[in-house]
Amino acid sequence: MTASFYQDKIIAITGAASGMGRSYATLLAQQGAKLLLSDVDEEGLNETVALASVLTSPENIVTMKMDVSSTEHWQAFKELALSRFGGCHMLINNAGIEGAAKPVWASSEAQIKQTMDINFYGVVYGCRSFIPLLVKQDWASIVNISSIFGFIGTPNASDYCASKFAVRGYTEALMVELAHVYPQVQVHLVHPGGVDTDIARSERTAKFKHKFLTTPSDEMCQVVLDNVIINNPRIIYGNHAKKTYWLSKLLPLKQLKKIIAKGLALVDKNEYSREHQGFK
Numbered sequence: 001m002t003a004s005f006y007q008d009k010i011i012a013i014t015g016a017a018s019g020m021g022r023s024y025a026t027l028l029a030q031q032g033a034k035l036l037l038s039d040v041d042e043e044g045l046n047e048t049v050a051l052a053s054v055l056t057s058p059e060n061i062v063t064m065k066m067d068v069s070s071t072e073h074w075q076a077f078k079e080l081a082l083s084r085f086g087g088c089h090m091l092i093n094n095a096g097i098e099g100a101a102k103p104v105w106a107s108s109e110a111q112i113k114q115t116m117d118i119n120f121y122g123v124v125y126g127c128r129s130f131i132p133l134l135v136k137q138d139w140a141s142i143v144n145i146s147s148i149f150g151f152i153g154t155p156n157a158s159d160y161c162a163s164k165f166a167v168r169g170y171t172e173a174l175m176v177e178l179a180h181v182y183p184q185v186q187v188h189l190v191h192p193g194g195v196d197t198d199i200a201r202s203e204r205t206a207k208f209k210h211k212f213l214t215t216p217s218d219e220m221c222q223v224v225l226d227n228v229i230i231n232n233p234r235i236i237y238g239n240h241a242k243k244t245y246w247l248s249k250l251l252p253l254k255q256l257k258k259i260i261a262k263g264l265a266l267v268d269k270n271e272y273s274r275e276h277q278g279f280k
């Protein structure tokens, strides 16, 4: 039997307590990787460990309760990688939240800031903390998770879209920079379409979740792992992903706006009143 590409690779994953983070963890456990799993949700993280431990030796798994928006936590996560495994080959910046799920005028500044702190700055802090470890390897990879909402702006998701556009811009710049100095460190930008996870947790987004979040999480993550092996920098997969990408590339915004407006049928429209406080 040929060894898996990921056998013995040291791989750090954020947001590993649920959804795609859990899928990466179990798929990579199966392939003999050494895993550093983190999440704010300790209970979910323990469930992931229970699932992954059946597939690999327990010594291959290390966990940390961690908030990606904290630079102190990132420092501790990096130190854990060094002390337990002596370094790191791959960082999957996967943790994320759905955000306010409200129109611009109804989203609070605190919520917008939280979305940016987790979805964008979490990725920034992750890259900055782990790059010094990754450049020491003969092969390494950074996998940053954007979204198809990193291609288009959709109703009730302005903060989420802003965070995912930001991840895209940051990662596209990083991949050019690093290739110049450390070409063995691959950088990947992932744009999942609708993937069946618990990201849309609120009742406000239930209709959206039911209609769009349909691609199985394991399938999505296996495609990402396969594309990392072939060093594909932009990975677009999942329900509506390719279609959204091409429409965003080819259509003038005037036409694109009309198509995106159909998404209004799926959002909670309680705040779409001229009487809303946000207009006063």
Ligand SMILES: NC(=O)c1ccc[n+]([C@@H]2O[C@H](COP(=O)([O-])OP(=O)(O)OC[C@H]3O[C@@H](n4cnc5c(N)ncnc54)[C@H](O)[C@@H]3O)[C@@H](O)[C@H]2O)c1
Residues within 6 Å of the ligand: 014, 015, 016, 017, 018, 019, 020, 021, 038, 039, 040, 041, 044, 066, 067, 068, 069, 094, 095, 096, 097, 118, 145, 146, 147, 148, 191, 192, 193, 194, 195, 196, 197, 198, 199, 200, 213
């Ligand atoms: N599900 C989709 O359709 C979809 C589509 C495009 C992009 N994405 C992105 O994929 C990534 C994974 O999302 P998912 O769909 O698996 O959702 P999920 O909610 O199932 O998993 C996200 C995980 O991130 C964790 N998390 C949240 N805030 C955190 C913080 N501050 N620090 C550390 N961990 C934190 C959560 O506890 C959770 O375990 C996210 O970045 C999301 O934006 C998801």
